[in-house]
Amino acid sequence: MRTLLVWLAGALSLAGSSQAALASGWNMPVGVTDLSREIYNLHMTIFWICVVIGVIVFAVMFYSLIRYRHAKGAKAANFHENTTVEVIWTAIPLLILVGMAVPATATLKKMYDTSDAELDVMVTGQQWRWHYEYLGEDVAFTSNMSTPRAQIRGDEPFGENYLLEVDQPLVLPINRKVRFLFTADDVIHAWWVPDFAVKQDTIPGFINENWVRINEPGIYRGQCAELCGRDHAFMPIVVHAMEEDDFDTWLAERKEAAAEEALGVEREWQKEELMERGEAVYASICASCHQPDGEGSPPAFPALAGNQRMLEDREWHTNVIIDGVSGTAMPAFRSTLNPVELAAVVTYTRNAWGNDTGSEVQPSTIAQRLGQ
Amino acid sequence: MAPKVPPQPSLEQSSTATAAGHGLAHAAPPKGILRWLLTTNHKEIGSLYLIFSLIMFFIGGIFALVVRAELYQPGMQLIQPEFFNQMTTMHGLIMVFAAVMPAFTGLANWMIPLQIGAPDMALPRLNNFSFWLLPVAFILLLSTLFMPGGGPNFGWTFYAPLSTTYAPPSTTIFILSLHIAGISSILGAINIIATILNMRAPGMRMMDMPLFVWTWLITSFLLIAVMPVLAGVITMMLMDINFGTSFFDAAGGGDPVLFQHLFWFFGHPEVYIMILPAFGIVSAIIPTFARKPLFGYASMVYATASIAILSFLVWAHHMFVVGLPLAATLFFMYTTMLIAVPTGVKVFNWITTLFRGSISFEPPMLFALAFVVLFTIGGFSGLMLAIAPADFQYHDTYFVVAHFHYVLVPGAVFAIMAGVYYWLPKWTGHYPHERLAQWHFWLSVIGVNLTFFPMHFSGLAGMPRRIPDYALQFADFNLVSSLGAFLFGFSQLLFVAVVILCVRGGRKAPAQAWDYAEDLEWTVPSPAPLHTFETPPTYQRPAH
Numbered sequence: 001m002r003t004l005l006v007w008l009a010g011a012l013s014l015a016g017s018s019q020a021a022l023a024s025g026w027n028m029p030v031g032v033t034d035l036s037r038e039i040y041n042l043h044m045t046i047f048w049i050c051v052v053i054g055v056i057v058f059a060v061m062f063y064s065l066i067r068y069r070h071a072k073g074a075k076a077a078n079f080h081e082n083t084t085v086e087v088i089w090t091a092i093p094l095l096i097l098v099g100m101a102v103p104a105t106a107t108l109k110k111m112y113d114t115s116d117a118e119l120d121v122m123v124t125g126q127q128w129r130w131h132y133e134y135l136g137e138d139v140a141f142t143s144n145m146s147t148p149r150a151q152i153r154g155d156e157p158f159g160e161n162y163l164l165e166v167d168q169p170l171v172l173p174i175n176r177k178v179r180f181l182f183t184a185d186d187v188i189h190a191w192w193v194p195d196f197a198v199k200q201d202t203i204p205g206f207i208n209e210n211w212v213r214i215n216e217p218g219i220y221r222g223q224c225a226e227l228c229g230r231d232h233a234f235m236p237i238v239v240h241a242m243e244e245d246d247f248d249t250w251l252a253e254r255k256e257a258a259a260e261e262a263l264g265v266e267r268e269w270q271k272e273e274l275m276e277r278g279e280a281v282y283a284s285i286c287a288s289c290h291q292p293d294g295e296g297s298p299p300a301f302p303a304l305a306g307n308q309r310m311l312e313d314r315e316w317h318t319n320v321i322i323d324g325v326s327g328t329a330m331p332a333f334r335s336t337l338n339p340v341e342l343a344a345v346v347t348y349t350r351n352a353w354g355n356d357t358g359s360e361v362q363p364s365t366i367a368q369r370l371g372q
Numbered sequence: 373m374a375p376k377v378p379p380q381p382s383l384e385q386s387s388t389a390t391a392a393g394h395g396l397a398h399a400a401p402p403k404g405i406l407r408w409l410l411t412t413n414h415k416e417i418g419s420l421y422l423i424f425s426l427i428m429f430f431i432g433g434i435f436a437l438v439v440r441a442e443l444y445q446p447g448m449q450l451i452q453p454e455f456f457n458q459m460t461t462m463h464g465l466i467m468v469f470a471a472v473m474p475a476f477t478g479l480a481n482w483m484i485p486l487q488i489g490a491p492d493m494a495l496p497r498l499n500n501f502s503f504w505l506l507p508v509a510f511i512l513l514l515s516t517l518f519m520p521g522g523g524p525n526f527g528w529t530f531y532a533p534l535s536t537t538y539a540p541p542s543t544t545i546f547i548l549s550l551h552i553a554g555i556s557s558i559l560g561a562i563n564i565i566a567t568i569l570n571m572r573a574p575g576m577r578m579m580d581m582p583l584f585v586w587t588w589l590i591t592s593f594l595l596i597a598v599m600p601v602l603a604g605v606i607t608m609m610l611m612d613i614n615f616g617t618s619f620f621d622a623a624g625g626g627d628p629v630l631f632q633h634l635f636w637f638f639g640h641p642e643v644y645i646m647i648l649p650a651f652g653i654v655s656a657i658i659p660t661f662a663r664k665p666l667f668g669y670a671s672m673v674y675a676t677a678s679i680a681i682l683s684f685l686v687w688a689h690h691m692f693v694v695g696l697p698l699a700a701t702l703f704f705m706y707t708t709m710l711i712a713v714p715t716g717v718k719v720f721n722w723i724t725t726l727f728r729g730s731i732s733f734e735p736p737m738l739f740a741l742a743f744v745v746l747f748t749i750g751g752f753s754g755l756m757l758a759i760a761p762a763d764f765q766y767h768d769t770y771f772v773v774a775h776f777h778y779v780l781v782p783g784a785v786f787a788i789m790a791g792v793y794y795w796l797p798k799w800t801g802h803y804p805h806e807r808l809a810q811w812h813f814w815l816s817v818i819g820v821n822l823t824f825f826p827m828h829f830s831g832l833a834g835m836p837r838r839i840p841d842y843a844l845q846f847a848d849f850n851l852v853s854s855l856g857a858f859l860f861g862f863s864q865l866l867f868v869a870v871v872i873l874c875v876r877g878g879r880k881a882p883a884q885a886w887d888y889a890e891d892l893e894w895t896v897p898s899p900a901p902l903h904t905f906e907t908p909p910t911y912q913r914p915a916h
Contacts, residue, residue, distance in 0.1 A: 025833040025845075028765055043762045050752040058745065061723045065741070070663065070732040077728040080665035089720045090713055097709045100759065105702060107761040112698045127538075152841060154447045162446065163843045182695075187534040188628060190693060190768060194834045199764045201694045203629060204533065205622020208695035223843075225693075225768040225836045227527045229534060230453045233839035299521050299541060326623055329538050 029194050032216045032241075036197035038107050046100055053096075114209045117179030121170070124336070125182075125189030125202035125224070127329070128231035128288055131336055132170050135181070139254040142336065143168045144284050145234045152234075164221040167284070169238035173247035174214045182208040185331040187229060193222035193237055201226055214241045231288055265339045265363045271347065274360055278348025281341045286349075289329065294353040300329055305353040314359055318346050322369065339366040409504070412496035413902055414481045417503050419799075421478025422792070424506060425471050426868070429785075431514070432466035433861050435459045440823075440857040443850045448841050456840035457525035458517060464528025468646065469553050470510045472780065475788045476649040477502075477560050480588050483795060484564060486893035486900065487582045489573025489909045494566035502559040509552035516542035516549075527838060529639065532620030532631040536612040543613060547606045554599045561592035561599075568592075573892065575911035579670065582891045586673050587652030590680045594645050597684070598638040605634040629694055636687035644683045647747075647779060648676055650787030651718060654740045656891065657794050658722050661737035662729030663888040665914070668721040675714035675721075682711050692763045701760050708758035712751065719748055734886070735809035739790035742782055742817050750778030753828065768838075770849075771831025777824045781860075782817070789816075789867065796871070797885035801899035802878030808870045815863035822856025890914055 030040045068074040120135040126142075133140035143166045150156040152163075159165065172178055182191055184202040192199035200210045214220075222237040242250065283292065286304075290296045294305035304310065310317045321342060324332035333342065343363040350357045402410055411417060438459045442450050451459070481499065485492055493499045516523035521540035524530065535543060568589045572581070581589075608631075611617040618624025620631045651672075659666040666672065688696060688704040696704070722744050731737075753775040757766050766772060796804050830849035835842055842850065881898040892911070896904045 026829045028832045029834070039761050039765060042759060043756070043765065046756050046759055046762065050755060054748065054752060057719065057723065057748065061726060061741075061744065064723065064726040064729065065731055068662075068726070068729050068731050070730045074730040076662065076664040076730040078664065079728075080667050080669070080725075082668075085724070086668055086671045086717065090717060093713050093716045097712060101706060101709060104705065104759045104761055108698065108701060108705070111761060111764070112701075152448050154449065158446060158844055161843075163841060187538050188531055192768075192836070194765065197765055199693050199767055203622075203694065205626075205628065206695060222834070223836050223839075227457070227531070227534065227838040229525075229538060230457065232457075233453065233836075233841045300538075 031195040031197050032214055032218065032220065033196055033212055034215070035107070035110060035212075036195060038110070039197045042103060042107055045103070049096065049100065111210070114179050114211045116177060117211060118176040119173065119178045120181060121172070121178060122181045122183070123170075123191050123202060125184035125186075125191065125228070125235075126331065126336070127186050127229050128224075128235040129284070130170075130191070130235065130237060131185075134251065134254075137251060137255060138258050139251060140258075141168050141254075142284060143170060143238070145236050147234075161221065163234065164223070164236045164238070166236055166238045169219070169240040171240045171242060171247060171250055172212070172214060173244045174217050174241050175244060177211060177213045179209060179211045182210070185336070186329065188226050189224050189228045189235070190226035191222070191237060192225040193220050193239055195220040195222075196239075199225055217241050217243055261338060261340060265367050268364075269340075269343070269362060271351075271360045274344045274347040275351060277340065278344035278346075279352070281337065281345040282348055282352075285333070285337070286345065294349070294355075304349050305355060307355075311350065311355060311357055314346075314350070314357075314361070317350070318342075318361060318366070318369065321346060322366075334370060339363040339370060342366045410500070412492070412500050414485050414493045414496070414499065415799075415900065415902060417493075417499050418478045418480075418482030420503050421474045421481055421506075424503075425473075425475035425478060426871075428466050428470035428474070428510060430864070432463050432471050433864065435463035435466065437857060437861050439463060440854040442840055443842070444854040445851065446842055446844055446847050451840070453840045454522060454525060457527075457838070458523045460838055461524045461527055461530075462514075462517065465513065465524065466510070467780075468528060468642070469550070470506070470513075472646050472784050472788070473557065474506055476588075476591075476646070476784075477557075479584075479649070479653070479788070479791050479795070480560075480564055482799065483791075483893060484567055484585055484588060485571070486798075486896065486904060487585050487891050488568065488571060488576060489892050489905050489911060490567060490571035491903065491905045491908075493563050494570055495563045498559055499563050502556045502563065505552050505556035505559075509549045509556065512545055512552070513549040516540075516545050519545070529635060530609075531635070532609060532612070532628050533622075536609050536620055539613070544610065547610050547613075550606050551603060554603050557595050558599045561595035564588055564592045565596075573905070573908045573911040575913075579673070580911065580913060582652070583655035583666070583669070583672055583676075584649065584652030587648040587655075587676050590676050591645050591648045594641045594648075594680055594683065598641045598645075601634060602638040602642075605631065605638065608634075629691075632691050632694060633687070636690045637684075639690065640687045641680075641683040643776070643779075644679060646784045648680065650743065650747075650784045651676060653787045653791040653794070654722065654743050656889075657736045657740040657790055658725050658744075660794075660886050660889045661734060661740075662726050662731050664725060664729040665890075666721070667724040668717075671717055672721055675717045678714040679711060682707060682714070686711065689758060689760075689763070692760050693767050705758060705760040709755065712755050712758075715751055719744060719751070734793075735804060735806070735813060736790045736794035738810070738813045739786045739793060742813070743786045743790060746778055746782030746786070746820070750775055750783055753778065766831065768836055769831035770827040770835045770837055773837050774824050774827035774831060777827070781824065782820050786816075792871070794886070795893070796874050797881030798893055798896075798898050798900055800875050800878075801881055801897075802874050803881050803885070804870045804874045805878060808866055808873070812863060812866040812870060815866065816860060819856050819860025819863055823853050823860055824856070826850075826852045826856075 028040055028043050030037055122133040122135055124131040130143045132143060146165045146167045147163050151158055182200045182202040183206060184204045186204060189202045190199055191202055196212045198210050198212055200208050218241055220239045224232055224235045289301040290304050294303060296303040322334045324330045340363045343361045343366045347360040350359055408420060442456055519542040521542060523542055524546045526535040526539060568585055608619040612619050612621055618626035620626045620628050622628060655666055655672060685707045686704060688700060689708040692701060757763055757775055793804055793809060826849040830846045835846045883897050884894045885898055892909060
């Protein structure tokens, strides 16, 4: 038993002295918005009220335990009722609670006020990534975790931002009120960035609102907070908050790139081009369920390699990707992917991993199909 | 039903001759496994419940240790995320429905008839049925782990559509097993209400009943009220999965949030189902070892009833981030904060009972005192979680995990262990081994705090719950939690050792095993004979 205790003490002191302990917080972050600061203060106020009550209550308790020990010959009193005391210790907590409720109510009202936003961002949760759309700006993209699986498996050393890094961060301006519109394509997720004190469920069929006005430029990280299936731990959120000018420049560039992409729908694509693009789309969107090698993980996620129905019926194959399959985990990608990406991924899946249909689908065909 | 079940009178009479020792009017029970399958005796059924829940406590505990082993350090070392999700889900389901609830029902079976001076439960055959449903339910549930696609992997709260459209095929079996467990709970609750309302000893008014009886009476009404809601919501899931309805499927016009409203309308009273009987046990133990009557008996009863009523009005505090309207969020924040008042009253009453008492620290008392302190800490974090703006930061983090484990492990589980140590002399006729019990207590207290206290910090620092792998800044807290969990888990083997030793022998206990204990169970011999109070006792109100 002694060895166990020594071992335990060793483990504890190790934990206390390691680097990460210094870097990590023990407490809620104050955050970088007025509201997150307000919520932090509310949290600390309630915390200290609880500490004071706890100290008083436990002091009386431990005083009694020490002072009135049977072993020391304490003689028990016989009182067992006092209405006055009961009324007092019902009323005082009630007053303390009212005192807590007043500032909480005020803060809550501010959190719910999503009016007068200068920028609207639609956030869509998908298994297991985030899709961001700048409403009215024709800019949209998907954000995937970029931590390599080899790090997770332990084949490579952990990176600095292990599990909290993405391929494309959400970019937001500081000092502007940004309204988020949250929804989901499949199951419920929750978008949470602690530094903004914004956590909101993204629910299929619902649109939730929340908002943020960031005070300082920087990179802020968060995670999905609602259990959403296998890779719940692996859909982080990274927000890059920029000075307003920088943000405007960034947004203009992205708009230009999006317009160029739209032109690509008109032209005839080479099969090699489609395959190359399709491989990238597959890796970022499809591989999390159907696996990089197309073997899937049945029964939930069918194999694509050698899938007879898919290979024989191109029409059906295309429709499944565009419309999803009702009652299964396969979502509709009509609004997440553009015609080029859809055509590319159909072509890729028909010709990868030994699938040798040789057939391809042109973006213009998909655009027509979507237009119907 | 087969005519020979239960045994016919002629059978009983023919075996009476060999049944020396037990009551004259009663036959010897059938031998072997049939005795336990057919028993209608509240003490035997109580023991069955307790043994079942202890086994399930260890199975659920093994699942928890698998989770903690994977979380010992960052990276995925031992298991895959799919299996991790099955482990967290099964841990929760087994602990809630198969360990804590049956343990309290077992204590109720044993002690309620003894505490009110009744010969047995009001409906003994129903009692047998409600117990034997449980092994069926949980063997079914555990078998899903071996089915294609694995067992439930959507958390013990099984939010749709993750638990419907996106669930493994075994979900239908999961629904069946919860239905069976739910029927068992409802039947048990009906039985307890019928017993308490009809079978009290002559002269025992409602306001004379021990608090364990009171809290169980109120708990039973909660069970009857909310178990059908659970049955309803899982039936809707069943329809969505197998019969093409869209209750919770947005694509078919359904509403995933409706699931959460229904679930938590069951779920919140459910958490009080797991704590009210604990209040009753602690309210019996503290006066006994403080040698002083319970302070504020009547206010304890009223506080329990208020908590029960309020429990129906707070469910959406589990849902502050689903996008409730402001008015709803405010309403549920205020009602939730109100629960602190009656809960506070209880804590104040226990502490005032200690004040100017004459206190000794036998194992049941140690667990009861730890309950008061650690449950109160869980209450504080509960109050913090009630503050809706702050809850946007706490929600679905390890802070929540810390909170509910503080109220459920050193809360409900410690109270159950306190109850077992308190009543073991009555059940077995022996006192539990004092030194071993002390070791069990101290290792449990240290283990539980090492496990769950750091979770407050990892949660506040931003670690979401139900993740199999985490960012590097949470590594230290998780390491401590995992060490604590293994310490706590293995310490429970001591508990098993104490119980087995106590059944087999030990210092003999008299009828009045604890000097100051007042309730009727201490008037029957230790160990309590199979049949007690065949003629009702006359209830004597205590002198104070």
